[in-house]
Each structure stands twice: as C-alpha cells, then as structure tokens.
Amino acid sequence: MRLQARCQMTVEAADDCPLVAMLRPRSGEAQWLVRERYELHPWVPTTEYVDNYGNLCQRLTVPQGEMQIEVEIEVEAEEQIAVEPTAPATPIELLPTDTLLYLLQSRYCPSDKMEDQARERVGDAQPGYAQVEAIRSWIHQTLEYRYGVSDGSTDALDTLGHGAGVCRDFSHVGISLCRALRIPARMVVGYLHELDPMDMHAWFEAFVGDRWYTFDATQDRPRGGRIVVAYGRDAADVAFLSNYGPLEMKEMKVSVERLD
Amino acid sequence: MRLQARCQMTVEAADDCPLVAMLRPRSGEAQWLVRERYELHPWVPTTEYVDNYGNLCQRLTVPQGEMQIEVEIEVEAEEQIAVEPTAPATPIELLPTDTLLYLLQSRYCPSDKMEDQARERVGDAQPGYAQVEAIRSWIHQTLEYRYGVSDGSTDALDTLGHGAGVCRDFSHVGISLCRALRIPARMVVGYLHELDPMDMHAWFEAFVGDRWYTFDATQDRPRGGRIVVAYGRDAADVAFLSNYGPLEMKEMKVSVERLD
C-alpha cells in the first residue's frame, strides 16, 4: 500500500540549540521510500551520519528563535505484517551476530530484573513467536493506554507499577519481557496508518525463527500500514529529536494518508 | 543554492535481472537533501544497504521486459566549492584512518605504475592542494573531452594513451596521479548544474590540509552546484546501476535546474 506521512513541527530555541534528528526513514525489507521532502525554515547547514543501528541521523543547530521543520514521506508499505505463531525461539548460539545487542538490558528495559515476571506472563506458550504474542496480548489487555502517566524517565518497571502508559511505554514492557526470556527485541519508531489519535508511534520487533517480527501492544490485531523511521535498543536511542539545550515544541501535527 | 535534479531511465531486461542501484544521495557537509522521489514502473520490492563507503545501495530484480526508473532530487547545494591553494599535503601518519583506503591502487587507477609521471606533472608545485590543481589543470588542458574513445574497461593509463576520454576517464587520471604522490583521492559521481551536455557526471576529491577538496578536470574553473550521489575508489565502486544479467538502457534523460 502507498502511504504518505506528514509531520510538521514548530520548535523554539531560547538560544542556539544543537540538535540530532531522526527524520529520514530508509528503505528496507518491508518498505520502499518513494518520495521524501524536508524543509527547515530558516535554512541552516546540516550534516548526516549513520548511527550504530543503521539509522540516518541529522545534525544541525537550531538558531535562537522559531524554526519550522516539515517532513513529508511517501512509502510503499506492507499491507499486512507477517504473523507466524509457530516460529520457534532461535537458540542463542544460532542468533545472527547483529541481533545479540538486542538481548542486553538497557535504560528503559531493565530486563535483568524481570525474568520471573516474564516466565509468569508466557505460562506454557511455546518458546518463540507464541511467547512474544502472549506478552503482547497481556500488555494490551492489562495496561491502560493513557497520556500523562509517564514521562521521559519512565522505564518498563515503572509502567508495570502505573498499570498505564503510552505506545512507548507498552513497547518498553514488551521488549523487556522478551529479553528476559532471551529473545532479542528492539524498539521501532515511525508512523502507523489510521492510528487513533494520530501521532508519531512506537512499537517493537522480536527476533524468532529466522527473522524480526512486528508486535504492537497498543493494537487489538496485527496491522500493517507501518513506516519505520528508526530502530534502537529503547527510546534513548531513537528520539525523533535529541536537543542539547532548551528547545520548546510549540506545535506538532502528524498525518498519514493512503494514496492508492 | 537550491537544485532540482531529474533522471529518467527506461531499461529492458531480456530475463529477470538482479540489480544494485545507487540512486539516493545522502546529506553531507556540502549538501542537504530537501526532497527526493523515486518511482519504479512496474513496482518491485527493494531492499537497501549501506556499502563500505557509506553509500545507500538499492537491491532489486528487474522483471523481464521494460522498467521505468525515475529519480527526482532537490538539494541545497554549495554555490562555490572550497579552493585553498596553500593547503599542504597531509603527512601520511596524520591522515585520518578512513582516508587510507584512498591511497591504494584500484581497478581503473593503477597508481602504482604512475609515480614518475605524477612527479613530472606536478613539477615544483607545493606538495598538497597546489599539486592536485596542477594535475587537474594539466588534464583539462591536455586531454580531449570526447565520447566513444573509452568504455567500461578503460583505465587511467589507457586514457593517457588515447589522449582523450570523458568525465569518468579524466577523474581516473586525476585520482591515479594524486595517489602516486601519496595524496588520498576518491571518485565522486553525481550531478553538476549547467553541465553541457547535461548527463550524469563524475569528478574527484583529494584530501589535503585537513579535509576533502573537490576537483573537476572537465571544467575550466572551480564550479559549485554539485550534487554528490556516491563516493568510491573508482568507477567500479560507484556504478549508478550494476546489473547482473543483460540489461539494455533504452533511454536516459537527465536534467538539473536551479530553483532559487
């Protein structure tokens, strides 16, 4: 399916503010970038680098005052995400080297403290996809989707304590429980068609069988129509904007439309 | 300056033909990608990877028959390229590690055979930028720009023998002579505003002082208005399309317009 995503932001800097942004999705297995447009007003020089996860990162300095950042992306995306209930857990010794990183505990995913909980959550589900789906489904049914409960310091244990959170928090819980079972899991940020209310979105992927599968604990069924912008261990790695100085987000509008 | 480049290709495959394409420029020190659009007709799934030089590469299979590939890119580019006649040669032991690769001889740049020639070309020019400019200027004045003399197997020595060639050949000669003097040099492919006749273009960069500088032996003066698509050791690394099976280029149209 052909999707067009738009994100318009107005930020205000009290002083010159260095920024690292993740605005440009890359083509990948499940998406092909057809068109992208970025506009910065006012214009400032920007450099780009590829981070350790393969994400394109833009470095710039927001000058004192207001800046508009507009992003418009057109992507051919998968209509359905892959679902494979019988995919087995991959033995650690057979995991591809580049997945090992996603077994480790991280800032918002203290999986080292959550082994018992993970085992309880999956019960007697078959090791692999079925376990991850049991985790995802449990989060969806148990946690309340609610803004204002969490902030930038909330980790997966905090969210379990609150019993509520947003997409980012649900993902951290899912990732932590997977890693506690020795299943590689990573954070994904991007866009989801028909997300309600529309916003930037976050979900997670788990490596079972011989590939990464998509899981989204905020949704009641497997849904395609996703545009991946960045991957990382958790939200610390994939901030849309990482500002190193005071920067106020004055306005942010997101839309995703189907074109075909 | 704001540039819009367009490239429209029609290729025809006698049979399904695997392809690696380099179609997507990246933002960098001297360019900021504002907008890009790609269209494949018919549509086929494509994956993307970053090669050893940092270029974005697209992998796809052209199905039997005709395929249209359209690329449209809008870039904020530098109006002037940096010119620094006094930049000295960088001592080998101080070269950044990622430039060392560009000292080595390569398929089309047999610099190991061209030391004497390089010394003769630069005469008593100061080691560094002045030497590279002496090389560039000599190529521009001595070699004839002519299509049909060279083909995909022509290396820098062949071109010196022919006394003629196209942008790719001029670049290979420039790169080879630089490397023979132990100055890192690399191939660049992309677009040049007001190139005449308009086409995809190739030039080279040399590392002197503490950065890469742009040199173009096809031009009579330093010119900005460049969009870099890919870097590599020589043309073998930066083919716009690398096809692994018969693929006929039926038509190719390139344009570069200034928007501001």
Place this chain on the structure above:
Amino acid sequence: MRLQARCQMTVEAADDCPLVAMLRPRSGEAQWLVRERYELHPWVPTTEYVDNYGNLCQRLTVPQGEMQIEVEIEVEAEEQIAVEPTAPATPIELLPTDTLLYLLQSRYCPSDKMEDQARERVGDAQPGYAQVEAIRSWIHQTLEYRYGVSDGSTDALDTLGHGAGVCRDFSHVGISLCRALRIPARMVVGYLHELDPMDMHAWFEAFVGDRWYTFDATQDRPRGGRIVVAYGRDAADVAFLSNYGPLEMKEMKVSVERLD
C-alpha cells in the same frame, strides 16, 4: 611500561551454555598488544566478531561440565595517564560523531534523572576536564568502596543511595554525572597494575577538549599502568562473560606484573 596480565577462570555449566566473552584487548592510542595467549580446556570452536563499540567478542558454547579459561596478555602501556585540567568542554556541535552515543542515558547510567545533582557536584568548576575531575574526586571522597552492597542490577542512583559500591558502581556514577552535564562519558573495563586487591577493574573516560581522558574514582591519584579490554556505554555492554544459561564461576584469579 611493559605489563603482563593473567586471568584464570574455572566455570561450570549445568548444561551446554552459549557464551559471549570479551577477552582480547586491542592495540590503541595508549597500549600496544605485544603478546596474548588464550586457552580453553576442553577446546571448543569459537567465532569472533567486532561489536558496535569496536570490541572483539568471542562466541562459544561451554559444554556441560567444567571449563578452564586462561588469558595471558602482555602489553606496552602508558606509565602516566594524560591530565589536562584546563581542557574545556567540547561544544555539542563540534563533538565527533562517534562520541554522541556516549551522551545518551543507559541501563546503569540514568543521566536523565541526574541533572540537578550533577550541577551541584561540579559547583563552579570550569566546564570540561575540571568538572569531570570534580565529579571523580567527589565520588572518591564520598562513596565507600565496599563489596557486597551492589549486584548486577545496581544502577548509579542505587549506588548514590547506598553510599557505597565497587569500581563498576563508581564508574556508573561518574559516567551519569558527566552525561547529565552533556559531556560524553564511557565505561572501560580492563586491568590496573598494583590494584589492591587485584581483580578485573572498571573505570571511565570522558571526552573533553579534543580527546578521551581517563578517570578512576577508586584511586586517590591519576595512575597509569592500565590495560583496556573493552569500551561501552555501561556495564551492560562490557561484561567479561555474558552467559545465556546457568554458568557458575568456580574460581577466578587475576594478576598483573610489570616486566621491565
């Protein structure tokens, strides 16, 4: 100075246990690997990869039963570490791209929660080296070096709460406070000559001025005689042994001798 480090471990696996080990230091700015020896008894096939931080990682499976792992390393190390009290904080926009990663909060270094504390700790020290030294010195004077207070789940905030910890905990506190001030900081594990009691060791590095500097909050003065084995964001990235199954460390002996 020429150092020889030895580490002898006996591990016991209740069942076949996949393992990722970091046993092989690399030569770098401040150390040159002269000799290294590894022995596994019994012998098992091992593969090696380079992780995202540049560390050499060994993958193997410990068979059921006991295994001896012996490591012996001879390194030319710096007798003095660099000390540069006036090195200024590097403006974010000038930081090398590969240091940006070390500004981010991580599992054991929740720097996002520690900004106020960091400002209090450094008082009116000059931004840069002097701030990091103020942090290091405060940790050394304030926290008690004591085994048994911390475990594998203890983060920097926990350690501040306990008022005590070991080298790993001191490093996490130092790293967190640096990052909270927007100074890149990273964890180092390795060996230290004349460490008392002798053991594997951990310290941290901070990027100020134009390079990484070594800081060790367990010591009362700057000390050289260090062998770096691995770098990472925090202890999650640089475990000497990461086992994915029950693995008991039955014995571990470490020694570091000066040879010249």
Place this chain on the structure above:
Amino acid sequence: MRLQARCQMTVEAADDCPLVAMLRPRSGEAQWLVRERYELHPWVPTTEYVDNYGNLCQRLTVPQGEMQIEVEIEVEAEEQIAVEPTAPATPIELLPTDTLLYLLQSRYCPSDKMEDQARERVGDAQPGYAQVEAIRSWIHQTLEYRYGVSDGSTDALDTLGHGAGVCRDFSHVGISLCRALRIPARMVVGYLHELDPMDMHAWFEAFVGDRWYTFDATQDRPRGGRIVVAYGRDAADVAFLSNYGPLEMKEMKVSVERLD
C-alpha cells in the same frame, strides 16, 4: 590442529617511514587464535584500526635505521578444508549483502575483461563449486609456479600472458575468473603448514552455496593447516606491510610448525 607460525623481518628505512601493517590474525569460523606475540625493536607507539574488510591494521612510523619486527602466532586451525563439489552458484539476488563487494573488478583482477575466458575455462561444469574447482585445477595444471616473472604491478591478465607466477598471481587469476562468472571471490593472505618453500602465502575464497570455500591453485589437493591473516578484494588490500616511503626488507624468515 595446533599451529605455530613465526615471521621475523628486518626492515631498513632511509628516513622516518609511515607504515600500515597487517600482522594480527583474527579468530574466525575456521581458526581460533590461542596466542600471539609481536615485538618491535626499537619500540615505537602504534595504533590499530579495523579496515573495511574487518582486518586489524597497525599504524606506526619506522624510525630511520633498522627495525626488527617479530610475529609469533599460535592458532587452532582446521585440519581439512571444506570441499563441497555439489554446492550450487548462489543467485545474485540471494547473496548476502557483504559478499556483493567481491563481485566487482579490482586492480589486479580485471574480471570485466575476462568473461569469455571464464566461460571457456569452466566448460560444462555445474554452476557453483564445480566451476570454481575447474578454474583452480586449470590454473594449477597450466600455469608454472615461478618467482621473478611477476612484480607488484602484475595483474591477472599479465599472469595469463606470462603463463607463470607465484601464489599471489595464481590467486588473482582464480578470483578474476570467478567474478567474471558472477561468483564472489576474495583474496586471502596468511600461512600454510608445510608450504614448500616456506613463506607468507596467498590463496582465494569463493562464495557458493551458502558460504565461503577455500581454493588454492598452488596446491595439488585440498589442504588444511591454514592461518588467515587478512581478506581483501586483491593484493592491493592485503599487503602485509604498506610503506609510504622507502623501506628495504633486509631479511624475512617464516616458519610454521605443528604443535600437537
């Protein structure tokens, strides 16, 4: 099998001479580094980096005068190399991304000029391993192993013209013919047990089926007992020593002994 390789070199520099060396093998699928020792006399500071092929490279400056470089390596190596006559050619679209580089023509392997010859050499051998073995066997039977015919500028076409060469030249011919058939092929340098006369050695690997296989056109049968030091596209990438200034090799002694 447990092997110990030694290489002792005496070099003499007329002036300070920057050097990039490849002295340290890495553990891999078929070898596990047990012990290594390097000595430089006189001692000079050295840095190390990982090149684009994953090789460990040492950078140093040889001071004016003589320097001894001693390398001693102990490796657990495979006694037999894998032989799989029925391994099929991998379709281009299924090749792992990191093998694509090894399809490209390079300085000493002008595969773009050798398609007809490659087809002739393999006759009706099955695409894949059988073709590579047909090439290897043809080289072994047809080319004469002789010192003094080739030098640092000799490429695969030159060697076919001479009808003779050394291990490096045989490898270049093998690699070129494989790539001309769209089989990824790469250069390997290292040590071979019982090589006669003993010296540093070079051979090649080809990717067929789902892995790299070892081929050595200098030998009359598949032989294990190999220690890989470095991989690359051809000899330009894997020089044991790349000196950037006059450097005379006064003496070089190589030995490989079996220890078990």
